[in-house]
Structures are given as structure tokens and as C-alpha cells.
Amino acid sequence: MKPSAQTARVAFSLFLRRIRLLRRAMRHRHDLTAVRDVTAGIHPEAILGFACIRNERLRLPYFLDHARRLGINHFLVVDNGSDDGSLEYLAEQPDISLWQTGAGYKASRFGVDWTTWLQARYGHGHWCLTLDADELLIYPHWETRDLRALTGWLDGQGQPMFPAMMLDLFPKGPLTAHPYAAGDDPLVHLHWFDHGNYSVQVQPRMRNFWIQGGPRSRALLADPRRGPTLNKVPLVRWRRDYVYVNSTHSLLPARLNRFYAEDGGEQASGVLLHTKFLSSAPERSGIEKARGEHFFDSSLFSGYYDALIADPDLWHRHAQRFQGWRHLEALGLMSRGGWV
Amino acid sequence: MSVGFVMLCHTALDRAAEVARHWAKQGCPVVIHVDSRVRYRLVREMRDELSDVRKLVKFSPRYRCQWGGWNLVAATQAASQVMLKTFPDVQHVYLCSGSCLPLRPAADLIAYLQDRPDTDFIESVTTEEVGWTIGGLNIERFRLFFPFSWRRHRRLFDMSVRLQRRLGIRRRIPSGMVPHLGSQWWCLSRRTLTAILDNPERQAHDRYFSRVWIPDESYFQTLVRRYSTAIESRSLTLFKFDFQGKPHIFYDDHIPLLRRSDCFVARKAWAHADELYETFLGDCPEGVQRSEPNPGRIDRLFSAARERRLRGRAGLYNQGRFPVDNFENGKTAGPYSMFQGFSDLMPDFPDWLAKVTESRVHGHLFAPGRAEFSGGDTIIEGGLSDSASLRDYNPKSFLTSLIWNTTPERQCFQFGPADNQKLNGFIAADPNAQISVISGAWAVPLYRSGLPFSEIRREAARLQRIEMEFLELLSRHWVKARVRVWNLSEFLDDPLELLQLLVEEIAPRLRPRLTQPPEIVDLAGFGRFLQDLRNQGMQPMVMGDYPANDQFHTPDRHGHPLLVS
Structure with missing residues (x-):
């Protein structure tokens, strides 16, 4: 883009926005109470995991196992008022620093204010992986190369971030037909996905990427504009003046959203396997709908909640079965780019 | 008779020590140079660790080496001298780095x-003849001055180069020297190396090369041409560079590939690749293999990666690839066909075409109500839904996904002025698209609809306006699609020949011979209908000279396809 008054104006307003978000995160640090703070033991080379959770006792064991297998050395977790034993479970883990808060989820920009503060405080200079409890990161060669290899390669390429698209996994048959127990591999129950119904575009203002679609747009939402944002940038070599704008979909400064090639080439990217549609999803949707803490205007999504509560069958004849990252790469959902 | 290894190390000294021990255990002397930026404590630890093989492992004077700087050569010279002096048995000196990994036993190499x-x-x-130089500098590496670091002060570096070019500054290349470039990882014979290092003119050489840019890629490469009698211009070390000129790294999962390459040494191994180091530094098999290094498979893998990184897969739009207009290397993943007016005139056309060409023929994919997938499907490959709102939210993603999901099967679909027109520009600019239009055919179903004439007239005016815009678009100079436009009269004149043309293009391997076109609807009274439209003040312009009596096949008229692109 050529420098012009327009681009300068956008850049300046984005700068102001970043400052505003950072100050907001500073204010929200008072929401947090440390339950277990072992951050003193963080090694300078450590790769950190950040998460904000609520009532995820079911998913946590496998989620943590997977992240540890990838090579996360230390987790920094905010618990937002769990009452299902998540807090107690997390407090027992040796590699987790845990904070607790009862403050509003929506009021803290869906937890981003809290994690932003922790990232600024502890993440500076580290590779930071920010996930929700229902996301499992996979990337090219993940079974044989841990995150040290990936981040080392990214450092060598001069690329401080790594994108991963969310891929909604769903079961065959109604969601509740496959009961899930804590610690199970969710992929045993959820291993179907849509591979080619995504809307891909670039937003003009921040020039960041916008992928929507998948089974939620196909079957659960009436208005495609409200389709879930699926692109994410979960892995970033953090600096204390960075900030996530909404969830981990986009960041400021805006150059961190430029992870895609515009000249026809393919940059390396990963996939976040999204385990939202476990058997607990319909019940959870009822609770979330009543709480109204998950969208700025929850009334727009009541149809979506109702569709989920009705325990839908998202499977169709052309759904693909998950067979590993090479399969996803062949289908065009991710790419190893230049990393062989 | 033996081979000695000179190792240049600056990180992961523990791995370098393992490799040095591996060579020494097989009786090969090793001289290690450690960058002087490395902390003394680490070097001492390395020495201690190698103390049991200290007879064969020596350390050379330390230099502070920077990328592209002279000290790298100075360090190599010093280490080589130590090697030649301390180990008189050594007949060949092999230069490698601390992150190089031996793939075959030393006995093989010896x-x-x-x-x-x-x-x-x-x-x-x-x-x-070099095609791979960084920054585009070849001979200028030898002729200009380089006071600024390329890595740290890129702008100053570029400015100084431009300035010197403008001023015509040129260093004199010493006489008798022909500049050569090449990889810095070599294996030289004692005789040649001695000739270079003990040369009476060495001081002059060193003075000259100390100001050449990236001398480690040119010092030995140039001088060896003067003193060697037999040069094999290739490196015994296997290394691969990515498109940015950075070395590719080998990980655990490369073990089978590396083993089959039969190369002696590979650069560079990831320091944490435990399995890789365990495998190749393990016990060496008995006996000597005399196979030639054969990096072909690795070459193919890495050039495929380079291709994918730089050009990508055609027609793919995802989180790592979102090409701007005209940089797509293929807007869509494969060829497809769009037919306008055919199914209006021949209702059986889609089924007929599917049978004749063995491709998938959809109805109106961009119809206002829903995407009319073939067979009335509501969801097709990839989970693509027939919902009109999802499609119209991002028609480009809809079409590119459809083509991507169904390759290599060819897709054909019907189109018309009543459909969503948003994507016309994209399709017209796509070389994969074959667009065939019978202009004015949209009036046939209108004529047969039995609607009140005033409504028909309004609708006809609207559709004609849209179609004329489309035809106008198809005649632009930038159109890349294969476009054929006939008006209704031209098509009806000789439908079989024109259909034959299209069918052959869609299915060149089947070469179907048409004997009969699909049934054309009864057009009796259509000429009168057009005249009625005219009488009502709406001028039908896109149908051509449609005869008022609906009679075709007069001998003096022939339809010529209007080949626009």
C-alpha cells in the first residue's frame, strides 16, 4: 500500500486503539486474584500457554496433555468463576500459574483484557500460545516436531506469528449421542469436518483476514454475516505492547495480521481443531444463552442457541473424516509453506 | 592417510562436541573453531567434555565471526593450519560447521x-554463471567497497552500493585472479590447501579478500582455481537453501530421506533433534560402502516446497494464501464451463451435456432462490450448501471452493441474466473459464410463461439490459476466459455444429461425435412475439435477425461463432 493521508490516518487510529486496549487491560488486572503463582520459574526460552476458562473440567485434562505434548512449558490460566472443579484441578498442576476472577466475561472483552495483562506482564520476549479450552493446535509435522522447532524456524524466517484456522469438528448423529468423559481424546467422538465451504476475504480497514463458514454457518445460523470468525493467530512472539483485538482473531500492531502471502505463494499455517460440539454442547448452550455473556448482542444469536439446544445432527454425506495434518493440507485447509 | 575435519561452531556446542567425538572415535582428527562471542565457560565445558579424545581433537585460535565478514575466512585459515601442522597424515581437509551431521561412516568418506x-x-x-547470489551482487562483490553490514544496516548498504555504481568506483582485481563463487563447505587436498596457505603472495590475497563481500564464499573458491590440478565443482556436504537464502533444517522425520541420500555430511541439523543425532552418531556398520552421494530425492522434495511457498496451489484461498488480483497463478483450481441461454432453449441440455461429456452439469448455480446443484443436491463436496444467502455473501469463495472441492472433475453450470451477476468480472478474467452465450435465449421461457404481456415486457427489458452489460464486459480487452457468443438466430441456424465445437473443447479425450442436438423447444410464434415487443416500444436487440416466420436453414445463411477471446 502506498503511503497516503488515508493510510496514515488509519495507522494513527489503530495506534490509539492499541493504547486504549492496553490501558483497559491494565485496569482489568485488578479483577484477577492469584491462586497459584509459579511464574518465577519461567525459563527465558520457555514457550508459554495462555487461556481463560470457565467450567471446562471435562476438556481440561486432554487440552493440557495436548499442549504439553506440543511443548508448552508453562501455562498462565485465568479461571472465570468455575463451579465444576476446574479451579481445583488447575491448582493441582505443577506447570500452571492460576488466577481467579468473578468479574464479568463480557465486560472484560470476553477474557481478552485479562490475558492481555498476563501476556504483557509475563509474556514479553516469549513465544505465547493463546487458546480456548476447546481448541487443539496442530501444525505441519506436529507429531514429530515440537513447538521449539516451529518457533525456531519462525524466528529464522523473521516471522513473529503463526496463524491457525479454527476447524469445527462434529460427530455423526446427534451431538449428545456420543458421551464424553474427562481425559478422553475428543477426536474419538468428533472427527468429521467440512473442508470446502469457507468464505475468505480481507477486511479493508486493518487489512486483516476474515474466514467464516463451516458447519455453524451451514446448519445453525440464518444470517451468513453472523457466521463465526474462524481465522486465528494463536502463536505470537510476544512483546509487551502487543494486544489481541477480539479473541485471538486479530492483533495490533496490524502488521501481525499479515501472515498470508499475497503474491500467490503459500505461507505456513496450522489448524485449531475446535471441539465445541462435544456431547455437552446442547446443555452448555442453554446455560450460555441464559447468561448472555458470549456475544455483544446475544439476542441476535438466540436462533443459533436454540438450534444447538435442539441437539442437531451436523453430519452429511460429503463430510470428511479427520486423518491428520497431511490430509488437511491436501484439502487446502493449512499448509507447510516453506517448512519441510 | 586420513581425512581431517575443521569445524566452525558458534551455537549448540554440545551437539558439535558429539559430532567431533564421533569423528575422533573413527580415527579422524578434528580441529574446532569456536566463535569468540561464545562465552568462555561454554568453551571450557566443551574442552572438558572432549578431554578423553584430546589427542585427535584440537582447538584453533578464536575469531569473532560475522556473517559475510572476513574473520570467517581467517578462522578457517587458522584452523586449517593447525590441522596441517598437527596431523601430518591428513590428506584431505573437510570444512564443516558445528551443526553439520555426519550421515555415513568416516571409513566410507576416506x-x-x-x-x-x-x-x-x-x-x-x-x-x-551464478544464479543464486544474495542481493543480486556477483562480480560487484569483488569490485566495490562494503563498509556497512548487509544484515544490520540494509539501507546504508544499498545506498553505498548505488553510490559507488553511480560514481563508477571499481577496485582492481589482482592480476591472475578470476573471481569464482561457491558454497563455503569444501573438502580440499593437503597439496592444494598448503599451496593456498603457504603462498608467498598470501598476504596480498588476504588484504584484497578482506574487503570483498562474503569472502567465505569466494576466497578458497577463487584461489583453488589457481593452485588445484583437479577440481570437482560440487560440495560433499548436503545442504539446501530456502527461497530467502536460509539453510533448510533437518529434523527427526527426515531420517529415512537422509539415509537414502548417501551423502557424507548434511547441513544443518536441528540441535534438539535427538533421534536424528542418535541415529547417525550411533555405531557405524562394518565394511565400506562405495556408493556415490545421491541427493536427488531430497532435491525434489525441497524444490517442491520452494514451488509451493512461492507459487502455491492454483485456485486455493486459505489463511496462508490470499493472492491479490492478477497474482493468483490460477484464479481457480481447474477448467469449468458456464452456459448462458442453452437450457432456456433446450430444457434437456444439462442432462444431455452430462451424458455426452461425462462432466458434472449443474443448473443455475447463481439462481436467486438457491444454487441448483446437479441432481438437486442441497450439500455437495466440501459441505458447500445450496443456500443463496451463503453463496451471495461471498460468491467468489463459493465458486472457487466449488471448483477446488471437485477437481479434477469438470464443472459446468447454467447462467442467465436473472442470476446473481456479481462474479461476472472474476469469471471473465479467469483463463479456466469457458463462457458460451446464446444471447436473447432468455426471451424463450418468457414467451412461453403465459404471464400478462405488460409484465413480460418489463421483465424482458430488465433481462436485456443485464445481458447487454454482460456482453459488453465479455468484449473487454482483459478478458481471459474462452468466450463464445452467438445470438439466438445464429445458434438456431446450425445448432449441431456449434454444440460440437463446445463439446469437443470440454471433453477433448472423449471426442464425442454429435448426431443430434438435444430437443429445442417449440418456437412457433416466437418471431411474432418479438414483433409484439417491438410494437410495444421495447427493442429486442440481442436476438439477432430472428425471422418473423420462425423458419431457419435457408441456404444463404450461416452462423459463425463470434470468437472474442
Whole structure:
């Protein structure tokens, strides 16, 4: 883009926005109470995991196992008022620093204010992986190369971030037909996905990427504009003046959203396997709908909640079965780019 | 008779020590140079660790090496001198780095070199013939001055180069020296190396090369041309560079590939690749293998990766690839066909076409109500839904996904002025698209609809306006699609021949011979209908000279396809 008054104006307003978000995160640090703070033991080379959770006792064991297998050395977790034993479970883990808060989820920009503060405080200079409890990161060669290899390669390429698209996994048959127990591999129950119904575009203002679609747009939402944002940038070599704008979909400064090639080439990217549609999803949707803490205007999504509560069958004849990252790469959902 | 290894190390000293021990255990002397930026404590630990093989592992004076700087050569010279002096048995000196990984036993390498006692293995190419230089500098590396670091002060570096070019500044290349470039990882014979290092003119050489840019890729490569008798211009070390000029790294999962390559040494291994180091530094098999290095498979893998990184897969739009207009290397993943007016005139056309060409023929994909997938499907490959709102939210993603999901099967679909027109520009600019139009055919179903005439007239005016815009678009100079436009009269004149043309293009391998076109609807009274439209003040312009009596096949008229692009 050529420098012009327009681009300068956008850049300046984005700068102001970043400052505003950072100050907001500073204010929200008072929401947090440390339950277990072992951050003193963080090694300078450590790769950190950040998460904000609520009532995820079911998913946590496998989620943590997977992240540890990838090579996360230390987790920094905010618990937002769990009452299902998540807090107690997390407090027992040796590699987790845990904070607790009862403050509003929506009021803290869906937890981003809290994690932003922790990232600024502890993440500076580290590779930071920010996930929700229902996301499992996979990337090219993940079974044989841990995150040290990936981040080392990214450092060598001069690329401080790594994108991963969310891929909604769903079961065959109604969601509740496959009961899930804590610690199970969710992929045993959820291993179907849509591979080619995504809307891909670039937003003009921040020039960041916008992928929507998948089974939620196909079957659960009436208005495609409200389709879930699926692109994410979960892995970033953090600096204390960075900030996530909404969830981990986009960041400021805006150059961190430029992870895609515009000249026809393919940059390396990963996939976040999204385990939202476990058997607990319909019940959870009822609770979330009543709480109204998950969208700025929850009334727009009541149809979506109702569709989920009705325990839908998202499977169709052309759904693909998950067979590993090479399969996803062949289908065009991710790419190893230049990393062989 | 033996081979000695000079190792240049600056990180992961523990791994370098493992490799040095591996060589020493097989009786090969090793001289290690450690960058002087490395902390003394680490170097001492390395020495201690190697103390049990100290007879064969020596350390050379330390230099502070920077990328592209002279000290890298100075360090190599010093280490080589230590090697030649301390180990008189050494016949070949092999230069490698601390992150190089031995793939084959030393005995193999020794046998290989014994068969070629005077050969120097060093990549050495004249500056005119190198295609891989960083920054585009070849001969200018030898002729300009480089006071600024390329890595740290890129802008100053570029400015100084431009300034010197403008001013015509040129250093004199010493006489008798022909600049050559090549990889810095070589294996030279004692004779050649001694000739270079003990040369009476060495001081002059060093003074000149200390100001050349990236001398480690040119010092030995140039001088060896003067003193060697047998040069093999290739490196015995396997290394691969990515498109940015950075070395590719080998991980655990490369083990089978590396083993089959039969190369002696690979650069560079990831320091944490435990399995890789365990595998190749393990016990060496008995006996000597005399196979030639064969990096072909690895070459193919890495050039495929380079291709994918730089050009990508055609027609793919995802989180790592979102090409701007005209940089797509293929807007869509494969060829497809769009037919306008055919199914209006021949209702059986889609089924007929599917049978004749064995491709998938959809109805109106961009119809206002829903995407009419073939067979009335509501969801097709990839989970693509027939919902009109999802499709219209991002028609480009809809079409590119459809083509991507169904490759290699060819897709055909019907189109018309009543459909969503948003994507017309994209399709017209796509070389994969075959667009065939019978202009004015949309009036046939209108004529047969039995609607009140005033409504028909309004609708006809609207559709004609849209179609004329489309035809106007198809005649632009930038159109890349294969476009054929006939008006209704031209088509009806000789439908079989024109259909034959299209069908052959869609299914060139089947070469279907048409005997009969699909049934054309009864057009009796259509000429009168057009006249009625005219009488009502709406001028039908896109149908051509449609005869008022609906009679075609007069001998003096022939339809010629209007080939626009």
C-alpha cells in the first residue's frame, strides 16, 4: 500500500486503539486474584500457554496433555468463576500459574483484557500460545516436531506469528449421542469436518483476514454475516505492547495480521481443531444463552442457541473424516509453506 | 592417510562436541573453531567434555565471526593450519560447521577420497554463471567497497552500493585472479590447501579478500582455481537453501530421506533433534560402502516446497494464501464451463451435456432462490450448501471452493441474466473459464410463461439490459476466459455444429461425435412475439435477425461463432 493521508490516518487510529486496549487491560488486572503463582520459574526460552476458562473440567485434562505434548512449558490460566472443579484441578498442576476472577466475561472483552495483562506482564520476549479450552493446535509435522522447532524456524524466517484456522469438528448423529468423559481424546467422538465451504476475504480497514463458514454457518445460523470468525493467530512472539483485538482473531500492531502471502505463494499455517460440539454442547448452550455473556448482542444469536439446544445432527454425506495434518493440507485447509 | 575435519561452531556446542567425538572415535582428527562471542565457560565445558579424545581433537585460535565478514575466512585459515601442522597424515581437509551431521561412516568418506587422492571438492563457479547470489551482487562483490553490514544496516548498504555504481568506483582485481563463487563447505587436498596457505603472495590475497563481500564464499573458491590440478565443482556436504537464502533444517522425520541420500555430511541439523543425532552418531556398520552421494530425492522434495511457498496451489484461498488480483497463478483450481441461454432453449441440455461429456452439469448455480446443484443436491463436496444467502455473501469463495472441492472433475453450470451477476468480472478474467452465450435465449421461457404481456415486457427489458452489460464486459480487452457468443438466430441456424465445437473443447479425450442436438423447444410464434415487443416500444436487440416466420436453414445463411477471446 502506498503511503497516503488515508493510510496514515488509519495507522494513527489503530495506534490509539492499541493504547486504549492496553490501558483497559491494565485496569482489568485488578479483577484477577492469584491462586497459584509459579511464574518465577519461567525459563527465558520457555514457550508459554495462555487461556481463560470457565467450567471446562471435562476438556481440561486432554487440552493440557495436548499442549504439553506440543511443548508448552508453562501455562498462565485465568479461571472465570468455575463451579465444576476446574479451579481445583488447575491448582493441582505443577506447570500452571492460576488466577481467579468473578468479574464479568463480557465486560472484560470476553477474557481478552485479562490475558492481555498476563501476556504483557509475563509474556514479553516469549513465544505465547493463546487458546480456548476447546481448541487443539496442530501444525505441519506436529507429531514429530515440537513447538521449539516451529518457533525456531519462525524466528529464522523473521516471522513473529503463526496463524491457525479454527476447524469445527462434529460427530455423526446427534451431538449428545456420543458421551464424553474427562481425559478422553475428543477426536474419538468428533472427527468429521467440512473442508470446502469457507468464505475468505480481507477486511479493508486493518487489512486483516476474515474466514467464516463451516458447519455453524451451514446448519445453525440464518444470517451468513453472523457466521463465526474462524481465522486465528494463536502463536505470537510476544512483546509487551502487543494486544489481541477480539479473541485471538486479530492483533495490533496490524502488521501481525499479515501472515498470508499475497503474491500467490503459500505461507505456513496450522489448524485449531475446535471441539465445541462435544456431547455437552446442547446443555452448555442453554446455560450460555441464559447468561448472555458470549456475544455483544446475544439476542441476535438466540436462533443459533436454540438450534444447538435442539441437539442437531451436523453430519452429511460429503463430510470428511479427520486423518491428520497431511490430509488437511491436501484439502487446502493449512499448509507447510516453506517448512519441510 | 586420513581425512581431517575443521569445524566452525558458534551455537549448540554440545551437539558439535558429539559430532567431533564421533569423528575422533573413527580415527579422524578434528580441529574446532569456536566463535569468540561464545562465552568462555561454554568453551571450557566443551574442552572438558572432549578431554578423553584430546589427542585427535584440537582447538584453533578464536575469531569473532560475522556473517559475510572476513574473520570467517581467517578462522578457517587458522584452523586449517593447525590441522596441517598437527596431523601430518591428513590428506584431505573437510570444512564443516558445528551443526553439520555426519550421515555415513568416516571409513566410507576416506575410501571415497582415497580413490580420488588429488581431487578438490569445492563448488566454484564463475560470477557470470551464478544464479543464486544474495542481493543480486556477483562480480560487484569483488569490485566495490562494503563498509556497512548487509544484515544490520540494509539501507546504508544499498545506498553505498548505488553510490559507488553511480560514481563508477571499481577496485582492481589482482592480476591472475578470476573471481569464482561457491558454497563455503569444501573438502580440499593437503597439496592444494598448503599451496593456498603457504603462498608467498598470501598476504596480498588476504588484504584484497578482506574487503570483498562474503569472502567465505569466494576466497578458497577463487584461489583453488589457481593452485588445484583437479577440481570437482560440487560440495560433499548436503545442504539446501530456502527461497530467502536460509539453510533448510533437518529434523527427526527426515531420517529415512537422509539415509537414502548417501551423502557424507548434511547441513544443518536441528540441535534438539535427538533421534536424528542418535541415529547417525550411533555405531557405524562394518565394511565400506562405495556408493556415490545421491541427493536427488531430497532435491525434489525441497524444490517442491520452494514451488509451493512461492507459487502455491492454483485456485486455493486459505489463511496462508490470499493472492491479490492478477497474482493468483490460477484464479481457480481447474477448467469449468458456464452456459448462458442453452437450457432456456433446450430444457434437456444439462442432462444431455452430462451424458455426452461425462462432466458434472449443474443448473443455475447463481439462481436467486438457491444454487441448483446437479441432481438437486442441497450439500455437495466440501459441505458447500445450496443456500443463496451463503453463496451471495461471498460468491467468489463459493465458486472457487466449488471448483477446488471437485477437481479434477469438470464443472459446468447454467447462467442467465436473472442470476446473481456479481462474479461476472472474476469469471471473465479467469483463463479456466469457458463462457458460451446464446444471447436473447432468455426471451424463450418468457414467451412461453403465459404471464400478462405488460409484465413480460418489463421483465424482458430488465433481462436485456443485464445481458447487454454482460456482453459488453465479455468484449473487454482483459478478458481471459474462452468466450463464445452467438445470438439466438445464429445458434438456431446450425445448432449441431456449434454444440460440437463446445463439446469437443470440454471433453477433448472423449471426442464425442454429435448426431443430434438435444430437443429445442417449440418456437412457433416466437418471431411474432418479438414483433409484439417491438410494437410495444421495447427493442429486442440481442436476438439477432430472428425471422418473423420462425423458419431457419435457408441456404444463404450461416452462423459463425463470434470468437472474442
